[in-house]
Amino acid sequence: MIAPGGDEIAEFYDRHPYPPPVTDLDAEVEAWDDGIRRRVEHFRMWPSVPYRDDHTILVAGCGTSQAARYSLRYPNAQVVGIDVSPTSIAATHQLIEQYELTNVELHDMPIEGVASLGRSFEQVVCTGVLHHLESAAAGLRALREVLAPEGAMQLMVYATYGRSGVYVMQEYCRALGVTPTPEEITDLISTLRELPTGHPISHMLRNTPDFQDDDAIADALLNPRDRSYTVPELFGLLGEAGMRLGRFVRQAPYRPQCGALTEVPHGERIAAMSESDQFAAVELFRGTMRRHSVIAHRVDSPLPDPPIRWSEDAWRSYVPIRPTSVVIVEENIPPGTDAVLINKAHTDRDLVFFLSTNERRIYETIDGERPIGEIDGATADLFRRLWDHDLVMIDVSRRSA
Numbered sequence: 001m002i003a004p005g006g007d008e009i010a011e012f013y014d015r016h017p018y019p020p021p022v023t024d025l026d027a028e029v030e031a032w033d034d035g036i037r038r039r040v041e042h043f044r045m046w047p048s049v050p051y052r053d054d055h056t057i058l059v060a061g062c063g064t065s066q067a068a069r070y071s072l073r074y075p076n077a078q079v080v081g082i083d084v085s086p087t088s089i090a091a092t093h094q095l096i097e098q099y100e101l102t103n104v105e106l107h108d109m110p111i112e113g114v115a116s117l118g119r120s121f122e123q124v125v126c127t128g129v130l131h132h133l134e135s136a137a138a139g140l141r142a143l144r145e146v147l148a149p150e151g152a153m154q155l156m157v158y159a160t161y162g163r164s165g166v167y168v169m170q171e172y173c174r175a176l177g178v179t180p181t182p183e184e185i186t187d188l189i190s191t192l193r194e195l196p197t198g199h200p201i202s203h204m205l206r207n208t209p210d211f212q213d214d215d216a217i218a219d220a221l222l223n224p225r226d227r228s229y230t231v232p233e234l235f236g237l238l239g240e241a242g243m244r245l246g247r248f249v250r251q252a253p254y255r256p257q258c259g260a261l262t263e264v265p266h267g268e269r270i271a272a273m274s275e276s277d278q279f280a281a282v283e284l285f286r287g288t289m290r291r292h293s294v295i296a297h298r299v300d301s302p303l304p305d306p307p308i309r310w311s312e313d314a315w316r317s318y319v320p321i322r323p324t325s326v327v328i329v330e331e332n333i334p335p336g337t338d339a340v341l342i343n344k345a346h347t348d349r350d351l352v353f354f355l356s357t358n359e360r361r362i363y364e365t366i367d368g369e370r371p372i373g374e375i376d377g378a379t380a381d382l383f384r385r386l387w388d389h390d391l392v393m394i395d396v397s398r399r400s401a
């Protein structure tokens with residue numbers, strides 16, 4: 001089955017595979033070697049479910065390497081990759097051969113036709129794809145149909161406000177009839193170099209990988225179909241497909257209790273809003289989010305919602321885990337502070353966490369095994385704040401177990 005309009009997109013990604021094909025995934029193997037990442041990712045998706053690494057995983061719109069990456073990250077899992085771009089599938093096949101991967105299979109098929117596999121998956125990964133579909137809701141509904149009831153999806157869609165410069169330049173390219181040929185792309189790169197300072201796209205040109213090669217520029221500016229989502233539109237998309245938000249992959253940028261928003265005079269008003277309205281308000285305050293990455297579950301999922309309840313006594317049995325992306329910084333910190341925690345996965349510079357001497361000692365005691373109640377001097381408030389700031393992942397499963 002070819003998706004409605006699928007030909008155009010398939011043809012585009014066949015000529016401009018994205019991300020650019022790679023031949024070396026050694027860094028990926030090394031980064032996932034110690035197993036901590038697998039644990040962190042598991043509890044990001046399923047805080048209340050005991051750890052496992054042998055899930056069935058669908059990588060939908062897998063591009064040039066994502067299915068091979070998942071196969072390497074999760075050697076005990078069964079991975080299926082689907083995509084409509086034969087070039088991208090071929091690039092993944094090459095990685096499969098090179099790394100002798102035996103737990104992954106690939107299919108040249110559209111997301112909208114995934115039911116024809118006759119399979120169901122515990123995890124569905126679909127990043128950077130839904131916003132290119134003719135109907136993102138229809139694509140997401142098709143994915144929901146193959147998601148196990150207790151399963152989890154990891155989704156990434158473009159965010160509207162932070163990409164405004166991209167849409168300005170897409171409009172420019174459309175107005176001039178720029179097409180994605182090699183000559184036109186070279187001319188476009190020369191044009192981008194001459195953009196005036198302060199153009200809404202200039203920040204992205206300097207700071208993101210989206211503009212590092214010709215295919216990346218084509219993907220961003222000459223894509224035949226690309227839409228974006230505000231936070232309320234994202235909730236709308238999930239709802240239309242029978243899905244609900246589990247959490248944002250990185251939640252601190254969306255929380256008013258993290259970073260610069262704690263200093264504004266609107267704190268009380270924002271605190272009085274519903275959680276989803278808070279997320280929408282913070283997106284507007286930040287103004288620069290370029291994508292939304294979320295964990296989502298079926299609305300009829302048997303998993304507890306929310307899985308983590310700080311207001312109840314159960315927090316003592318929660319097991320905190322330190323993500324490997326968190327660093328403890330001691331240089332250039334304010335007086336009276338012992339250290340600062342930074343999650344390197346955050347792009348917003350205001351999301352720092354100041355630690356007193358005692359809090360630092362507690363943070364350094366976290367070993368991924370001991371529950372909070374057994375960590376001397378630990379309080380629910382400290383761990384809730386660490387969790388809000390993406391500085392710990394929480395394993396709630398020991399209580400459920």
Ligand SMILES: C[S@@+](CC[C@H](N)C(=O)[O-])C[C@H]1O[C@@H](n2cnc3c(N)ncnc32)[C@H](O)[C@@H]1O
Binds near residue numbers: 019
């Ligand atoms: C920007 S790439 C993202 C690749 C990958 N998910 C990643 O994050 O590395 C988008 C991919 O979606 C694929 N795609 C677009 N429409 C699709 C559809 N209807 N069904 C399956 N794949 C699709 C494209 O061929 C392309 O490989």
